[in-house]
Amino acid sequence: MIEIRNVSKSYNKGQIKAVDDLSLQVQPGEIFGFLGPNGAGKTTTIKMIVGLLEPDRGSIVVNGYDIRKDPIKVRKSIGFVPDNPSVYERLTGIEYLNFLGDMYDVPRAVRTKRAKELLELFELTGDVGNLIQSYSHGMRQKLVLIGALLHAPDVFVLDEPMVGLDPRSAHNLKEIMSRHCQEGKTVFFSTHILDVAERLCDRIGIIRRGKLIACGTMDQLRHMANNKETLENVFLELTEQ
Amino acid sequence: MKTWRLVVLHINLNFGLSVLRHHWKTKDKKLLGQAGITAVVLLTAATFGGMYYAFLNMTYNALSALGHGQAVLTMGVVTSSLFVVLAGLALVVSVFYFADDLEFLVSLPLWPHQVLAGKFATVLVNAYLIAAPFAIPTLVLFCIREGMGPSYWLTSALVFLFIPILPLTIASVGVLFIMSVTNIGRHKDALRVVGLSLLLMLALGFNYLFSSAAAGMENIQSILRDSEGLVRIVGRAYPPAVWATRALNPVTLSSGVLYAVLFAVVSTAGFGLMMVAAHYLFYKGLIAGKEVSPGRRLRWDELDFRFSEASPIRAIARREIRILVRTPIFMFNSVAMLVILPLISVFTMFMPGSDTLRALIQSGVARQTIMLGAAGFIAIMGMFAPSPASAISREGKLFWISKMIPVTAADQLKGKLVYSFALTALAIPILYLYSLLVFSWSALEFVAIILLGMAGSAPVIISNLLIDLFRPYLTWDDPQKAIKQNFNVVAGMLAGSAILFVLYKAFEGALEMGLGFWPAWTVAGALAVLLALLMYAYMVKVSDSLYRRIPV
Incomplete structure (x- = not known):
């Protein structure tokens, strides 16, 4: 569960409001899609949820833990995939996964079993012994995904996760997100691929200039726009206003 | 144009x-x-x-x-x-x-x-x-x-x-x-x-x-x-x-x-x-x-033997060492330079015309001063070899991982300390070579040098880590900037030199008070340990709040 209450974040001594009094709740068993134009505040919001940035105001509770009071418990609950898969290039894939396993206290037998499954699913088994430096962008993205899932997090937060993935891997990721949700866990992700959001999400939030301008199920969003045909039409109309 | x-x-x-x-x-x-x-x-x-x-x-x-x-x-x-x-x-x-x-x-x-x-x-x-x-x-x-x-x-x-x-x-x-x-x-x-x-x-x-x-x-x-x-x-x-x-x-x-x-x-x-x-x-x-040729592809069954388990502190120290060893510019700057220069100086002592110098340094008068210098060399190695003043800065854009992992900042810094001490210990074989070829220290003298050197390196390393903790430089675009064009490294050198100067003055003061060589040696070592403990306690206290404030 993710609970964001009246969160604001600004840069340049308050001159640029990246997130402005944002409140929303994502329930267990829910896939939440976070949409918005470039620079709307999606990544800033995600970074605050996972503890990479501190909000100026408001509070964020993840899985029942306040990010300010229990940061370690929050981080243990979260699996995070950033928009840019930057990882230690001078480690091998397996060293990176072992490192994360040690950080999240995943026992050896469990991490071996989970990693093997995920590596097989994302077709990375053969390459995992090589330096990450030799990986393509998509392979790095897959490794970050596997790393984020290694400790079976209750909350899965992803920033533009489909970028760089081949169609099969993108399909597998969508399957994982659905399965995660069926297990009663929470998925929060940002995307520019409206088609994916429309088909995958239980609810969608649209952010513009730091403010949440719309939030609800696909049907609820359709009611807010004149052109209700696709999410693309709804998105364009709402973000133009 | x-x-x-x-x-x-x-x-x-x-x-x-x-x-x-x-x-x-x-x-x-x-x-x-x-x-x-x-x-x-x-x-x-x-x-x-x-x-x-x-x-x-x-x-x-x-x-x-x-x-x-x-x-x-x-x-x-x-x-x-x-x-x-x-x-x-x-x-x-x-x-x-x-x-x-x-x-x-x-x-x-x-x-x-x-x-x-x-x-x-x-x-x-x-x-x-x-x-x-x-x-x-x-x-x-x-x-x-x-x-x-x-x-x-x-x-x-x-x-x-x-x-x-x-x-x-x-x-x-x-x-x-x-x-x-x-x-x-x-x-x-x-x-x-x-x-x-x-x-x-x-x-x-x-x-x-x-x-x-x-x-x-x-x-x-x-x-x-x-x-x-x-x-x-x-x-x-x-x-x-x-x-x-x-x-x-x-x-x-x-x-x-x-x-x-x-x-x-x-x-x-x-x-x-x-x-x-x-x-x-x-x-x-x-x-x-830029071309990195991948190695042999692993089989599914081979993975069973590739996963291992370690404590977070050990895992962080291991990550630091692996990255240092595999990044040519870090390796060359931090380790190669500091091993090569002392090794060359050993060999120059056996070049023609160096007999007088060798006789002088083996004489009783210079012996104690040189032992103190050798301990100082270990402490200086602590300041330069792993460059603790850039320990956080070197993570650069990958610092997001350190902020995300569910390990307290204090534990992460402990991992960096373990790594720094491990690299500082590189000075020991170099000094052993010096002992064999030039100084002929007794076992007791050699152990005393290592103990004082490692003790002296502790406050130096922790002070340098603290400097980087307060203001890490994460936005570098080439690795050299993280270690050499980083103000923290300059500040760390100044802080480290000041600490070593204080330790030297304590040693000198103890001698002037009439204490013998070995008691003065112990005074300097004890002061180093005390300084290290105080700094360590402070680092553990402030680490979490400072880590949180570092923007990524």
């Missing part, structure tokens, strides 16, 4: 001129911070330059009495050139081959030498900063002591402008060659560190052999009889230093102009040669260096 635009762009990026302009426009407080940092760096350089001036002044007094005052000019040029080569090697490798923007630059419709000219400009500006604390005191001292006129100032400005060019082009050509021939197989990074280390040893060995051979070839009287004898001896390893001396202190005006032109022309020719080398070798080393 394109080359010039590249030069301007790189100087802008290297010194963050656009960022400064932005801070100025937005009246950002960071501007004040940057001004403060610049002031501290300039002050440190000026203090260092002042110390070198005092040393040169003494040397000048001695030499001018023999009619050889101008030899200080040759010494100044040789010293600054040698430092440009030594510091330039790592700088050149990092800027030419590991900067973030290289892939973008390679894709532009430019010749390799044009791209390299832009990169060379940033290296050159940094080389002026390296040469200045040696060259400027020399030029000023000679002017004041010899009462030189305006023409001297003009010539000295010209000489200063050309001083770093030739040594830097020599370092650059060496690096271009090494990087283009080490693209062999999967272990090219390791080969590169070895190649660069050989280049460093070659530069030092060349300098040493020439100066010692020169001293052996001619007797002191014949050197002193010739008014330029000493100049030629000092400049034998590097003849352009002799030309610079003759340009600055000419017999006739025309000969001065001639040598100034010769110095400038040879430096320019060196630059031209480097451009030609760049045209053929630069992209060969660069593009092939």
Whole structure:
């Protein structure tokens, strides 16, 4: 569960409001899609949820833990995939996964079993012994995904996760997100691929200039726009206003 | 024109001129911070330059009495050139081959030498900063002591402008060659560190052999009889230093102009040669260096044996060591340089003419001082080898991982401490070699040196980590900037030196109070442990709140 209450974040001594009094709740068993134009505040919001940035105001509770009071418990609950898969290039894939396993206290037998499954699913088994430096962008993205899932997090937060993935891997990721949700866990992700959001999400939030301008199920969003045909039409109309 | 635009762009990026302009426009407080940092760096350089001036002044007094005052000019040029080569090697490798923007630059419709000219400009500006604390005191001292006129100032400005060019082009050509021939197989990074280390040893060995051979070839009287004898001896390893001396202190005006032109022309020719080398070798080393050939593909069943478990602190220490060892620029700067220089100094003690020095250091009088120096060497290794003042900075854009993992900042820093101590321990085999070959320490003496050295390194390492914790530099675009162009490293050196000075004073004070050598040794060790514990407690207390404040 993710609970964001009246969160604001600004840069340049308050001159640029990246997130402005944002409140929303994502329930267990829910896939939440976070949409918005470039620079709307999606990544800033995600970074605050996972503890990479501190909000100026408001509070964020993840899985029942306040990010300010229990940061370690929050981080243990979260699996995070950033928009840019930057990882230690001078480690091998397996060293990176072992490192994360040690950080999240995943026992050896469990991490071996989970990693093997995920590596097989994302077709990375053969390459995992090589330096990450030799990986393509998509392979790095897959490794970050596997790393984020290694400790079976209750909350899965992803920033533009489909970028760089081949169609099969993108399909597998969508399957994982659905399965995660069926297990009663929470998925929060940002995307520019409206088609994916429309088909995958239980609810969608649209952010513009730091403010949440719309939030609800696909049907609820359709009611807010004149052109209700696709999410693309709804998105364009709402973000133009 | 394109080359010039590249030069301007790189100087802008290297010194963050656009960022400064932005801070100025937005009246950002960071501007004040940057001004403060610049002031501290300039002050440190000026203090260092002042110390070198005092040393040169003494040397000048001695030499001018023999009619050889101008030899200080040759010494100044040789010293600054040698430092440009030594510091330039790592700088050149990092800027030419590991900067973030290289892939973008390679894709532009430019010749390799044009791209390299832009990169060379940033290296050159940094080389002026390296040469200045040696060259400027020399030029000023000679002017004041010899009462030189305006023409001297003009010539000295010209000489200063050309001083770093030739040594830097020599370092650059060496690096271009090494990087283009080490693209062999999967272990090219390791080969590169070895190649660069050989280049460093070659530069030092060349300098040493020439100066010692020169001293052996001619007797002191014949050197002193010739008014330029000493100049030629000092400049034998590097003849352009002799030309610079003759340009600055000419017999006739025309000969001065001639040598100034010769110095400038040879430096320019060196630059031209480097451009030609760049045209053929630069992209060969660069593009092939980016190609990472994957190893053997793993089978599914093999994975069972590849997963292991460790405590978070151990895992962090292991990650740090792996990254250091596998990043050529970190490895060369942090470890290779600090192992090579002491090893070379061991061997120089067995060169012809070193018998007197060896006898002196093995005598009882110097023995205790040398033991103290050996312990100091371990502590200094703690400051430089793993460079704890850049332990967080080196993570750069990957610091998001450290902020995300569910491990307290205190535990993460403990991992970095373990790693720092592990690398500091590299000093032990070097000292053991010294003991075997030169000092013949007893087992007790050797253990005492290690204990005091490791104890002394503890407050040095923790103070350096604290400095980086308060203000890590994460936005670097080439790895050299994280370790060498990082103010935290300068501040860490100052803090580390201050701590070692306090420990030395405690040792000296204990001796003056009538305590014997070993009790004074224990006092210094106990004070080091106490300082380390206090700093450690403070670091653990503030680490979480400081980690949270670091933006990613």
